[in-house]
Amino acid sequence: MNASPRKPAGDQAGCAILGHAFVESSLSGLAALRDAPAAPATLQLPPRFLRHSDEHTVAAVHAVLVALGSMPQAPSFDRCGVVAAPCQAGRMMTARSLAMLKTDGAVTVSPHIVPQCSLHSLAGAVSVALGMHGPHLGVGGGPDALAEGLFAAMSLFQPAAASGCEAAWLIVTEWASEPELDATGAAVGDPVCRALAMLLAPNGPTAQESLTLSLHTPAASLIDDDGSDLVAFAEAIEMCGSGSALASWTVTCPWGTQIRLTRRAAAVAVPRRRPASGSSPLREAA
Amino acid sequence: MSVYPRIDREPVVITGVGAVSPLGAAFEEIADNLLAGRSGVRSIDPGEYAREPVQFAAPVTAIPAPHPDACGLSPESFQELGRLEQLVLAPVAAALHDSGLSRVAGPRIGFVLGLGAEHLKTWELDFLDGGGRVFGDGRDRTLVHRLARRLGIGGPAVTVAAACASSGYAMSMGRTWIDAGWVDACLVGGCDILSPTAIAAFYNLRALSRRNDDPAKASRPFDGDRDGFVMAEGGAFFMLERQSAARSRGARIRGELAGVGMSSDGAHMVIPSTDPVQAARAISAALVDAGVDPAEVDYINAHAAGTPVGDVAEAGAIRMALGDATDGIPVSSTKSMSGHMISGAAAFEAVACLVAIERQAVPPTVNLERPDAQCRLDHVPHVFRPRRVRVAASNSFGFGGSNLCLVIRAAA
Numbered sequence A: 001m002n003a004s005p006r007k008p009a010g011d012q013a014g015c016a017i018l019g020h021a022f023v024e025s026s027l028s029g030l031a032a033l034r035d036a037p038a039a040p041a042t043l044q045l046p047p048r049f050l051r052h053s054d055e056h057t058v059a060a061v062h063a064v065l066v067a068l069g070s071m072p073q074a075p076s077f078d079r080c081g082v083v084a085a086p087c088q089a090g091r092m093m094t095a096r097s098l099a100m101l102k103t104d105g106a107v108t109v110s111p112h113i114v115p116q117c118s119l120h121s122l123a124g125a126v127s128v129a130l131g132m133h134g135p136h137l138g139v140g141g142g143p144d145a146l147a148e149g150l151f152a153a154m155s156l157f158q159p160a161a162a163s164g165c166e167a168a169w170l171i172v173t174e175w176a177s178e179p180e181l182d183a184t185g186a187a188v189g190d191p192v193c194r195a196l197a198m199l200l201a202p203n204g205p206t207a208q209e210s211l212t213l214s215l216h217t218p219a220a221s222l223i224d225d226d227g228s229d230l231v232a233f234a235e236a237i238e239m240c241g242s243g244s245a246l247a248s249w250t251v252t253c254p255w256g257t258q259i260r261l262t263r264r265a266a267a268v269a270v271p272r273r274r275p276a277s278g279s280s281p282l283r284e285a286a
Numbered sequence B: 001m002s003v004y005p006r007i008d009r010e011p012v013v014i015t016g017v018g019a020v021s022p023l024g025a026a027f028e029e030i031a032d033n034l035l036a037g038r039s040g041v042r043s044i045d046p047g048e049y050a051r052e053p054v055q056f057a058a059p060v061t062a063i064p065a066p067h068p069d070a071c072g073l074s075p076e077s078f079q080e081l082g083r084l085e086q087l088v089l090a091p092v093a094a095a096l097h098d099s100g101l102s103r104v105a106g107p108r109i110g111f112v113l114g115l116g117a118e119h120l121k122t123w124e125l126d127f128l129d130g131g132g133r134v135f136g137d138g139r140d141r142t143l144v145h146r147l148a149r150r151l152g153i154g155g156p157a158v159t160v161a162a163a164c165a166s167s168g169y170a171m172s173m174g175r176t177w178i179d180a181g182w183v184d185a186c187l188v189g190g191c192d193i194l195s196p197t198a199i200a201a202f203y204n205l206r207a208l209s210r211r212n213d214d215p216a217k218a219s220r221p222f223d224g225d226r227d228g229f230v231m232a233e234g235g236a237f238f239m240l241e242r243q244s245a246a247r248s249r250g251a252r253i254r255g256e257l258a259g260v261g262m263s264s265d266g267a268h269m270v271i272p273s274t275d276p277v278q279a280a281r282a283i284s285a286a287l288v289d290a291g292v293d294p295a296e297v298d299y300i301n302a303h304a305a306g307t308p309v310g311d312v313a314e315a316g317a318i319r320m321a322l323g324d325a326t327d328g329i330p331v332s333s334t335k336s337m338s339g340h341m342i343s344g345a346a347a348f349e350a351v352a353c354l355v356a357i358e359r360q361a362v363p364p365t366v367n368l369e370r371p372d373a374q375c376r377l378d379h380v381p382h383v384f385r386p387r388r389v390r391v392a393a394s395n396s397f398g399f400g401g402s403n404l405c406l407v408i409r410a411a412a
Helices: A027-035 A055-070 A091-104 A113-117 A121-130 A145-156 A230-242 B027-036 B075-079 B083-099 B118-128 B143-151 B166-180 B196-204 B243-248 B277-290 B308-328 B342-359
Strands: A014-026 A080-086 A136-139 A167-175 A192-202 A210-216 A248-252 A258-264 B012-020 B109-114 B157-161 B185-192 B234-242 B255-264 B299-301 B330-332 B391-398 B402-409
Touching (some): A014 A027, A014 A055, A055 A080, A055 A192, A080 A121, A113 B118, A113 B196, A121 A136, A145 A167, A145 A248, A145 A258, A210 A230, A230 A248, A230 A258, B012 B027, B012 B083, B012 B243, B083 B185, B083 B234, B109 B143, B109 B166, B157 B166, B166 B234, B166 B255, B234 B243, B234 B342, B255 B277, B255 B342, B342 B391, B342 B402
Parallel strands (some): B109 B157, B109 B185
Antiparallel strands (some): A014 A210, A167 A192, A210 A258, B012 B234, B255 B402
C-alpha cells in the first residue's frame, strides 16, 4: 500500500469513479437477496428477476443496487454500459447440471445454464435489470478478473471505442475462497461471495475531489504493485475517497500495464453549466 | 434514435486471417464453400449422455496443426492439447502467421479472445473425460493468458464475452487498443466448441432446429418454415494494425475494420426485443463510425440464426437503420451453411464479409425456399450473387440483449 502519490510514468487514459459499493454475502444470504433484491425505491426490477441467476450475478446486482442507493442522484442509463468481471462464475449450477446429466440425461439440463452461467451473464443481468442501452460485456472469468475488468472498462471510454458510453458499471465478483462442491454440486459449508461495483465515467473537469483510475506503462524498474486482491482494492477505494493518508493504489495487469487509483484534487475555476432541475448528472442522449 | 458522433481516426486494417470452421480452415476453402452454398451441417453422434432427439450440428471435422513457427509446437505436441485449446490456437496461430508478424510477437501485440463459456466448457469436457475439476476449489488461469505466453504475445490479453456477439466485441476492443496507442497490433476474434450440455441447454430452451430427417436443410434463416438454429463450432481470428504500419512493412491488407456499433436492449436475458430500436441503433452507429451512408452498403451479413423471433426482429432493425436504402442492399445469412458458432460467429461472419469483398460476390442464404413475409429484405437465396462489394456490414446479437454491428471496407 502506498502512502504517497507517485509520479506516473506515461499516463495514457483515465476515468472517474462516480459511485461504488462493495458487498459480501454468504451463500445462504444470497438466497434471500435472490428472492428480494434490495432495490432503491426509485427502481423496480422485473419480477423474480434473479430466480435463475448464478450466485455471482445475485451478488453483483446487489452491489449495484447498494451503490445506486448511496448516490445522490441516479444516473441516466441510456448510454451506460456494463463490464462485469467474475472469477469462475456459474460453477455450482454447472456442477449440478453435469451431475444430473450423468444420471438422468440431457433432458435434465437447465435451459438457463448458458444464458445465466456464461461469462456474459452477469453483465447482461445488470444491463437488463437497470434497462441500460450501452454495450455490456463479460471480461476475464479467471483469477485476473480485477485487472482485466479495469483495463476493459477503461477501453470503453477511449474515443475510438465507438461505444457511445457516457458511463459504465464495472463489477468484479469472486468467492472469498473457491467453494468445494459435493457430488451433487452443492457447496460444502456456507461460502462467501464478494462483489465490487463501480460506476465509471470519462475524466472531465470537476470542481470536486474525485477518485480516478489511470493507465500507466511503467519502465520495468518502476513497477510497484499493490496487488490485485479484491478486498484490498475495495478498501483502497474507501480510504482514498475518505481523504485518509492513502493516496493511491496500483493494480498490475498480467502483461505489465498498471492501473492506478488516485484521488484527484479539485480543478480551479472550472466553468460548469448548471444542470437543469431534475436532470441527470450524466449527459442525456443527444 | 441517436448515435454517437464519428471520430476521425487512422484506419485499422486486417493483415492476417485464421479460421477453423465446418466449412474449412483455409480462407480460399471457406470462400469456395460459402459461394458454392455448401452446408457444413451433418449428423453427429449424440454421445453417451445425450438422450434428446437433436442429432445434428455443424462440427469442425479437422483442426489443422498450426505452423510450428507460429506457435512453437510440433504437430504431435499440438495433438496433445485439449480440443478447446486446439480450436482456439489453430486459427490464432494461422492469423499470426498470415500477418507475417509471428516473428516479432512481443509487448506491443495484444490479444482479445471472444469466448463466452470457457469455464463451463472446460469443466464439462473434463467431467465427461472422468475428471472432477468442477467440484474442486482450484482457480486456473484463463486460456487467453496461456496462449499469449505460448505465442510470445506480451501485450494486453483479455477474454471478452457478449454471448453470440463475443468475437465481434473482441474485434471492437482490439481496434480500440490500437487506436489508443496501447498496442501496435492486436489478435482478435473468437471461437466455440460443441458440447453435450450446450446442445441440451439450447434444445431445452427450444432454440434449436429439430429436423433430424434432413440436417443440411435444418438451418434456414428468414425462411417461413424455420424452426430454430443449428449448433456449430469454430470461429476466426484476425491480426489488426494501423494502415500506415501495415503499408510500411509491405503487409497484405485484406480489408479495414471501418466501423463498430454496439448497444443493449436492456429488456430480457434470453429473448431479443421485438422493439428494433436498440439493434437499429447499433447498425446506425457502425455506419456513422465508418463514415458511410446506408446507400453505400453493398452487402449485409445478417445475424439471422433461423429462430422464429430473432430473424423478424433483425429484419425490422435493418429496415429501421437503413431506411429506403434497405431494398437495394443484398442480405444473406451464412449461418444457413456454417451453423451458429456462438462465440465464434461474429468473427467467422467477418470472414464471410472479406470473402464478399475479395470475390466480389454475395454468399447465399441456402434453404431459403419460402421467405417469411415478416422478413422483407433483398435476400440472396440458394446461389451467390455477383456484386461489387466495397462495404459490408455484419450484425451479431446475443443473449442479454447484446447488439453489435461491424462494418468492413475494402482496402483503400
